[in-house]
Amino acid sequence: MGGFRELPREVKILTAVAFTVAVGFGIQSPAIPVFAGEFGVGSAAVGAVVSAFAFMRLATGLPGGRLVNRFGERAVLTTGMALLAVTSILAGLSWNYPQLLIFRGACGVGSALYTVSAMNMLLRVTPASHRGRATGYFQGGYYLGTVTGPALGGGLLGVSPRLPFFVYGVAVAIAGAIATVALSKAVPVTDAVARTGTAAKTGTGSGAGAGDGRPGITLGRALRHRSYLAALTTNFGLGWAVFGVRVSVLPLYLLVVIKADAAWIGTGLAVGAIMQAVTLPLAGRVADQWGRRPSLLLGQGLILGCLVMIITWQTLVAYVTAFALMGLGTAFCTTGGAATVGDVTRGRGGTVVAGYQMTADLGMTVGPLVAGQLAASYSYEVAFLATGAVVLIGWIMALAMPSRPT
16 A cells, blocks of 8 residues: 555656646746737637647647557657647747747647657556556646646746746756656556566567557557447546536636626636645545446546536535535546556557547537537526536446446
8 A cells, every 4th residue: 555656667757747747837827828918919819829739639639649559658758748848938939929829739739749648658557456546646746737837837927928938848858858768668567467466578668669569459449348438428528527617617607697706716726626636646546446437437426416516506615615526526537537548458559548538628629619608598507407418428338337347
């Protein structure tokens, strides 16, 4: 029960890198609208700078997975982080709006390459019995960074709106260089090896990317697994409800229906993020010891309960409590879902991991648009009921998945 000490050294390195990347992303967040606004563009154009990053992440996820299959995780991770560093610095050097838009889109490509390769390596080097804990600590490092970054970014923004882009670029470059060296001898662990407790000997030094002689699972084959389908629908629901509606429609609901002060928007989001971050290690252990299906059912059940609470008790206390419980539910869903993908791929399948991560991006893109339109045309209650229906589909898929990896 040594917690973090039980995990492979590569997990610790990837967790530190995730924290660094997330801090840098958070540092940039408050600077983007200010910097874009200096070019004299309107709110729609400012929003396009944010959307360009998300769109390119979504568009290049599967190609990034194919690159992982062909060249290995370490090579793709190094390339992605280098692209993140260079394009961030170039974005800070932009002297007109089109350049900023292009470089932010290129940052999204780097982000896609980094996230797919990092998650695939995490699943490759961790035995099945510890994948939940590994993803819990990895994602915990990321969310801790997202909480820390904006506070640092606000201070840098006071000096210059360009400075956060430069700081992020340098930080990612340093973290990428360290990771490239530290992960040079990453050793993949197959599920069969994990059961016998014997370390795999590949001798490739490729960063768990190729050369251990076993073919990886294709996306088409993975889609035949009920467990993988459950992970996809769960992640799509998370993208829709948590990463989309929670930060777009729910704050408007607070202002229009509950009629609370706008300061509570940030408080609710912070409470949810903190609860998610501190719960992730526990959620990972639960996914390993109780199983993936109970974790997914528990997590989605909590999110469904949050939506019911918000609709039923239209009070500020219910709003903040729902955000806290939503953070708990998200922790169980993300660890259970990622561990499920690792079980299906047996740690091999760049496109399979990419497909899983892309469903959250897709949900985050579609969810706010649909829920926002439903709220405008009908009511916020209808928007939240539709969101709950999407999450419920994931819960039903999780209920139907095998209790053990297939």
